[in-house]
Amino acid sequence: MKTLTFLEGGDLMGVxxxxxxxFALGAIFFSVIVSFIVKIIxxxxxxxxxxKKQFGLTMIICLLICGLISGYICGGGF
Numbered sequence: 001m002k003t004l005t006f007l008e009g010g011d012l013m014g015v016x017x018x019x020x021x022x023f024a025l026g027a028i029f030f031s032v033i034v035s036f037i038v039k040i041i042x043x044x045x046x047x048x049x050x051x052k053k054q055f056g057l058t059m060i061i062c063l064l065i066c067g068l069i070s071g072y073i074c075g076g077g078f
Contacts, residue, residue: 027066035062042054
């Protein structure tokens, strides 16, 4: 039996897009939660402020880590 790639899937492309979209939305949701927790911890000490740039960088770093983890799992790196 021949294995199909994403481009040869034909009618399955909608399913692939839905799965990738769920991964992306889940990673964004998780990153926002982690960034808010980091913000609360950071601002809880000595009255410091957590800027929008720091929040954005924290979110991007978390998204990159989520991407690495999902790539390792989905890529079969076990």
